[in-house]
Amino acid sequence: MSTTNELASRQVESHGHRLTEPRRAVLDAIVVAGGAFTVEELCAAVPAVGRATVFRTVKLLQESGVICRLSLDDGSVRYQLSHGGHHHHLICNACGAVDEFRDSDLDALIDRNARDHGFDVSSHSIELYGRCRDCAATALPGETASVVRV
Amino acid sequence: MSTTNELASRQVESHGHRLTEPRRAVLDAIVVAGGAFTVEELCAAVPAVGRATVFRTVKLLQESGVICRLSLDDGSVRYQLSHGGHHHHLICNACGAVDEFRDSDLDALIDRNARDHGFDVSSHSIELYGRCRDCAATALPGETASVVRV
DNA sequence: TTATGTGCAAAGATTTTGCACAAGT
DNA sequence: ACTTGTGCAAAATCTTTGCACATAA
Numbered sequence: 001m002s003t004t005n006e007l008a009s010r011q012v013e014s015h016g017h018r019l020t021e022p023r024r025a026v027l028d029a030i031v032v033a034g035g036a037f038t039v040e041e042l043c044a045a046v047p048a049v050g051r052a053t054v055f056r057t058v059k060l061l062q063e064s065g066v067i068c069r070l071s072l073d074d075g076s077v078r079y080q081l082s083h084g085g086h087h088h089h090l091i092c093n094a095c096g097a098v099d100e101f102r103d104s105d106l107d108a109l110i111d112r113n114a115r116d117h118g119f120d121v122s123s124h125s126i127e128l129y130g131r132c133r134d135c136a137a138t139a140l141p142g143e144t145a146s147v148v149r150v
Numbered sequence: 151m152s153t154t155n156e157l158a159s160r161q162v163e164s165h166g167h168r169l170t171e172p173r174r175a176v177l178d179a180i181v182v183a184g185g186a187f188t189v190e191e192l193c194a195a196v197p198a199v200g201r202a203t204v205f206r207t208v209k210l211l212q213e214s215g216v217i218c219r220l221s222l223d224d225g226s227v228r229y230q231l232s233h234g235g236h237h238h239h240l241i242c243n244a245c246g247a248v249d250e251f252r253d254s255d256l257d258a259l260i261d262r263n264a265r266d267h268g269f270d271v272s273s274h275s276i277e278l279y280g281r282c283r284d285c286a287a288t289a290l291p292g293e294t295a296s297v298v299r300v
Numbered sequence: 301t302t303a304t305g306t307g308c309a310a311a312g313a314t315t316t317t318g319c320a321c322a323a324g325t
Numbered sequence: 326a327c328t329t330g331t332g333c334a335a336a337a338t339c340t341t342t343g344c345a346c347a348t349a350a
């Protein structure tokens with residue numbers, strides 16, 4: 001935890017922001033959360049820090065690349081500690097767990113599609129929704145992993 | 151326009167929903183909008199229809215697959231007429247235009263990644279952000295299309 | 301006729317802002 | 326010191342809900 005925290009702290013400072021007490025507290029709460037969280041949950045976890053500051057800190061951390069925004073299946077928004085650079089998400093609809101993955105072939109294919117459309121891509125986001133390994137294991141025997149496109 | 155509208159209407163009815171006057175009005179406004187829109191814009195376009203009904207209709211159309219939700223780069227939400235089945239989006243940050251594309255290789259690669267992680271995918275969403283063909287053409291000569299990952 | 305849908309206004313939920321005060325460097 | 330950040334409470338958004346009335350099939 002302290003390692004993650006130090007990394008994040010440095011990242012905040014390198015973006016020209018002060019490392020204040022409230023920000024440390026929010027950062028700690030995020031690390032403790034251990035997974036995806038809402039601003040609401042953060043506020044509850046750090047009651048000493050004002051609501052507005054939590055929102056401001058979340059935005060700041062997002063811009064510093066410390067956390068990333070998750071768009072859930074149902075349209076709700078959550079955030080999560082970013083475990084590195086460019087990546088995509090595997091979001092479990094059952095337990096809420098969020099895993100990351102990266103695949104340069106996938107990224108290359110994305111770029112090709114963009115090029116084919118004369119589109120100048122600056123970024124992209126990919127989110128997979130379904131059930132994580134653990135939740136899939138809990139599935140009934142007959143329930144084969146089927147792919148239903150939306 | 152009438153064609154699009156009839157298709158959508160049928161789609162609404164096939165989902166067991168009545169085709170009411172307010173719903174027709176909202177549908178018309180969506181077709182007239184011609185691109186991505188917000189609920190707010192719809193409300194303004196169809197002042198005769200109550201705000202709540204516009205929200206309810208948008209949700210209904212979304213569930214019927216008539217329109218799809220777009221998560222913009224900045225986190226804001228827009229909707230757009232869906233031009234068919236499974237597809238992905240090319241969202242222009244400059245003019246707001248939204249194009250669609252589909253690529254089965256891409257989808258296959260997505261599925262492979264999921265499998266590699268023991269993840270049971272039920273759906274996925276891919277959004278590319280950048281500049282559309284037209285806006286890219288407006289770019290300054292020196293500005294080569296560079297790919298900056300987020 | 302009768303299940304569905306609608307409008308309105310109020311309630312919720314979520315996020316931002318203004319401003320006086322506090323704190324980091 | 327002096328810039329940057331914070332707390333609070335109010336405001337601005339955005340979305341949903343309760344309920345009496347209207348309407349499509």
